[in-house]
Amino acid sequence: MQRIKSFVLGMLVLFALWVAIAGTDRDELVAGFLIALLISWIFRRNFELLGELRLNPQALLRIPVYLALFLRELVKSSLDVARRVLSPSLPINPGIVKVRTKLQSKLGRIILANSITLTPGTMTVETRGEYLYIHWIDTQCEDVEAATRSIVHCFEQHLEVIFG
Amino acid sequence: MIAFIGSLICLAGSVFLLLGALGLLRMPDVYNRMQAGTKATTLGSLLTLLGIGIAQPAWLLKLLILVIFILLTNPISSNVLVRAAHFKGVKLTEKTVRDNLKDDQEKGGDGD
Incomplete structure (x- = not known):
């Protein structure tokens, strides 16, 4: 079940990319579908990560909330760097x-690490x-708990709902 | 008018790219340079692409794909560079207050 879900999700993402680049011509749609199918079958092992995305309405609603939070933090972090440099x-x-994270899923941890890198003054090393x-x-x-609260917590509460 | 707004946003993006470059010059060690480099250039390229997208609405969808790729790959590349620098033993600047990763490496060998 998990495998089918990650396979279908990976294929949908590839197909959406294809449509966005090549347009909605009928031949293009057929070719894009076949190629998406082939690629997601070849890389089915790597796509298993995608299966960790939860598809219930609660999680799907959190995705735009998370994106908005992330973009706000990205702008803040660039202004912060600008201030320090100048x-x-x-x-x-x-x-x-x-710091310690509560997230169990690999994909959730990857997204968390990347988000931390792009937010004010912090960058994931390892x-x-x-x-x-x-x-x-x-x-x-310098304390693990205090640092976790101030760096990780604001992202973690959303990612926990989306990925677990 | 639309082209003008697009150009203004492009200009804002270029300012952030310039600040990122300035950060590379001013910061004292690899880690702080990567911080300045990653954040300022990510927002800088996003704003530049957004500006182009507003000036040329037909390209917006393709530019959006570029934005997604930049958002996904930029933090990963900086993470890999910094991680490699730390494992190679590049020194942190003297201003550094603490290095928990080094402490843990010395304590537990390879960690875990």
Whole structure:
């Protein structure tokens, strides 16, 4: 069941990409469908990650919420970098801290690590199981729990609903 | 008018790209440089693509695909570079307050 779900999801994504690039001509649709089918069959092992996406309405509703949060944080983080780079004293206080995530799914952890990299002052250096090592440009706390609260929590609560 | 708004957004994107480049020059070590590089260039390229999309609405869908690829691949490439730098033993700047990853590596060998 999980395999069929990830296969179909992977195929839909590939097919949507094809349509977006090639247009909705009938021949293009047929060719795109066949190629999406072939590629997602060849790479079926790699696509198994996609099966971790939950498809209930609650999770689907959270995806736009998460995207909005992510875009807001991305803009904030760029402004933050701009401020630090432009100020003459170069206000940085860097350090590598360790945080823990509650997320169990691989895909959820990947998305979390990537989101952390693109948010203000933090960048994922290494992941080991449920621990993430984060380079923090302005280290405020060194304790695992406190750092987890201030870096991971705002994303985790949404990702937990979407991926588990 | 639309072309003008598009150009303004492109300009904003270029400003962020410039700030990213400035960050590469000013930051003291690899890790901080990657921070400046990744974040400012991600938003910079997004805004530039968005600006082009507004000026040329016919391209919007294809530009959106570019945006998705940039959002997915940019953080991964920076993560891989930083991880490699840390394992190779590139020093953190003297301002650094703590390095939990190094502590854990010394404690438990290869970790886990």
